Amino acid sequence: MSAGTSSAAAAPSRTDLSQDAVLSIRDLVVSYGQVEALHGISLDVRRGEVVALIGSNGAGKSTTLRAVSGMIRPASGRVLFEGRDIAGMPSHEVVRLGLVHVPEGRQVFANQSVRDNLVLGAFPHLRSKAETAAVFEREFDRFPVLRERQNQLAGTLSGGEQQMLAISRGLMARPKVLLLDEPSMGLAPLLVKQVADTVKQLNAEGVTILLVEQMATMALSVAHRAYVIQNGTVRIEGPSAEVARNAEVVRAYLGGAAQHELGSAAETR
Amino acid sequence: MDVGELVASFFRVLPQALVSGLALGSVYALIAQGYYVTFTTTETLNFAQGEFLMVGALTSFSLLVLAGLPYLVAVVAVILLMVLMGIAVERVAIRPLRQLLSVGWILSTVGVSVILRQFAEIYWGREQKRVPSIFGDTPLYIANTGIFPQELFIILASLLTMAALLFFLKRSTFGKALQAVAFNPAAAGLMGINVRQMVVVAYVISSILAGIAGVLIAPVIFAHAEMGALLGLKAFAAAIIGGIENPVGILVVGIGLGIAEFIVASYNASFRDAVTFLLLILILAWRPQGLFQRVTAEKV
Ligand SMILES: Nc1ncnc2c1ncn2[C@@H]1O[C@H](COP(=O)(O)OP(=O)(O)OP(=O)(O)O)[C@@H](O)[C@H]1O
Ligand SMILES: [Mg+2]
Numbered sequence: 242m243s244a245g246t247s248s249a250a251a252a253p254s255r256t257d258l259s260q261d262a263v264l265s266i267r268d269l270v271v272s273y274g275q276v277e278a279l280h281g282i283s284l285d286v287r288r289g290e291v292v293a294l295i296g297s298n299g300a301g302k303s304t305t306l307r308a309v310s311g312m313i314r315p316a317s318g319r320v321l322f323e324g325r326d327i328a329g330m331p332s333h334e335v336v337r338l339g340l341v342h343v344p345e346g347r348q349v350f351a352n353q354s355v356r357d358n359l360v361l362g363a364f365p366h367l368r369s370k371a372e373t374a375a376v377f378e379r380e381f382d383r384f385p386v387l388r389e390r391q392n393q394l395a396g397t398l399s400g401g402e403q404q405m406l407a408i409s410r411g412l413m414a415r416p417k418v419l420l421l422d423e424p425s426m427g428l429a430p431l432l433v434k435q436v437a438d439t440v441k442q443l444n445a446e447g448v449t450i451l452l453v454e455q456m457a458t459m460a461l462s463v464a465h466r467a468y469v470i471q472n473g474t475v476r477i478e479g480p481s482a483e484v485a486r487n488a489e490v491v492r493a494y495l496g497g498a499a500q501h502e503l504g505s506a507a508e509t510r
Numbered sequence: 511m512d513v514g515e516l517v518a519s520f521f522r523v524l525p526q527a528l529v530s531g532l533a534l535g536s537v538y539a540l541i542a543q544g545y546y547v548t549f550t551t552t553e554t555l556n557f558a559q560g561e562f563l564m565v566g567a568l569t570s571f572s573l574l575v576l577a578g579l580p581y582l583v584a585v586v587a588v589i590l591l592m593v594l595m596g597i598a599v600e601r602v603a604i605r606p607l608r609q610l611l612s613v614g615w616i617l618s619t620v621g622v623s624v625i626l627r628q629f630a631e632i633y634w635g636r637e638q639k640r641v642p643s644i645f646g647d648t649p650l651y652i653a654n655t656g657i658f659p660q661e662l663f664i665i666l667a668s669l670l671t672m673a674a675l676l677f678f679l680k681r682s683t684f685g686k687a688l689q690a691v692a693f694n695p696a697a698a699g700l701m702g703i704n705v706r707q708m709v710v711v712a713y714v715i716s717s718i719l720a721g722i723a724g725v726l727i728a729p730v731i732f733a734h735a736e737m738g739a740l741l742g743l744k745a746f747a748a749a750i751i752g753g754i755e756n757p758v759g760i761l762v763v764g765i766g767l768g769i770a771e772f773i774v775a776s777y778n779a780s781f782r783d784a785v786t787f788l789l790l791i792l793i794l795a796w797r798p799q800g801l802f803q804r805v806t807a808e809k810v
Contacts, residue, residue: 312696332699341700348697350690357686364687365702414702 262321263288263449264309264340264418269318269328271301271308278304280473281318286418291440291450293464293481295457295494301473302453303345306420309451310342311335322418337365339417343424345453347407351396355387358395358406362413380409383439401432408439418449425456437463457494461485469494520773525655527772533661533730535768536668539761540723541745542752543672544716547679549754550692551712554604554615558623559720560742561630562595566724567733568630571639581644588721596717600710608709623739630735638732660729667726671719676757688712740783744771747790751800759802 262285271279279301286292294302308315311332320328322340332342350358359380363373381388384405390398395406404424411419421440425433433456440463444450454460461467467484469477477487484490541563545555556562566588573584603622607614645659679685690698691708699705723741731737748767752759770789775782793801
């Protein structure tokens, strides 16, 4: 299914969504010690979609991704990936299914070379030499700066370069669904635009994306649909254009000025 | 004794100390690389490493002397035993205590060392066992300096083992994964690396190194239940001073320690350990962060 058709379809009902969803989260509850961070989140991501997950500081966006990818064990709820409940599955097994999480803050292996970081990204899939060379070429073409710096330690890269490396490293694992946690964090506006373009391009290549952002403007401009979470619960959901026009969202996450521009950006998507 | 005499005597004992110290020191380094491997991956280490060496040495006695098995068979058997012991010590003494921000693993691995010592006394007895070298006991003389073939073998075998280890850690995908676990276990998990398994592997590697060290050193010192404690401790000193995350520093300091020890011993054998540890304490007082660590800590 192409990205265009899915967003052009009339707003489907909840049951329709979960039926063709590649990733369905149902009533997800996650606690850190005694503190409950997610109070029952449900959301769906359909094959071929870009879905934005927005919300302010501490809303529970990263926690949602961590629970999906197995970095933390949910207290209850279901995480259905291609119809199979993977809640509580350890992260090293989840990634093998093609559900790949590019974590908040890049978390590249700073003491290893750029190239070795990519090698580690490919760890779940042992490939032939030729195949490996081909994926390296693909990633180096995507982000030429990584080719230039392949022998440098990852820790010596700039923030933007580290983000590119983190994304490339995730792509080495052959994602069907990519969970991106704040890829634009700390980047200059020009780089934020580049991240947005990368997300669109990946989606065009057939990767389904769940994009977490505090930068609602960027996220809504690339996503087909969006969920707004607040204090560990979903507050608003819908097609990006609708969410971008929602008064509450405009007030809390966008600021009046950005509204018009954004509304039209989401419309064209 | 005047200064001239002292200098002259120093140069007289130096060649022999260099040769014997190199052999003993490379064993320290071999043991200490085990501390390095587990510490970088888990920030824990096995304080029973010396006793693992002892079990390796005494097992080689049983297999070579009592059972009369060929050398290679004995070595392989010791390595297999160490694989099992490495898995066991991780499971019992490390894993349950690692999650808590604790130093409980120090107590538990020291506990393992006590248990192994007592077990060895019961099983092998208190007396020292002689494990003959497969290369015989006739020293070779090079420029008036005697060296046992076994000592040469120790130096070669431990250097080769360490080179293989470092090559494996730095070059293989598996070694890179181990480094990734050391750097950021959560992110390593996202790469599809089974972190828990890697920790076990680190302990297995560490134990194998101790076992090999035990088989190597048994013919030049007697094998007995108490042999591991001091060796493990000196190897620990080499790791701390060389930098526990710096395998090359560990090698240099391990060998230096072996040589220093033999120089001291050639003046007064009964001061050997006391003077060696005094030296170590002084070095630590001078450079608390170890010899090769860049000084990054704030000055107080
Ligand atoms: N490791 C942790 N231990 C305890 N509490 C945590 C931990 N990580 C997050 N929390 C808490 O869980 C809640 C949700 O945090 P989360 O990191 O998921 O928010 P977020 O939406 O990703 O925020 P941000 O935009 O700042 O990244 C917050 O109240 C946070 O304080
Ligand atoms: Mg977050």
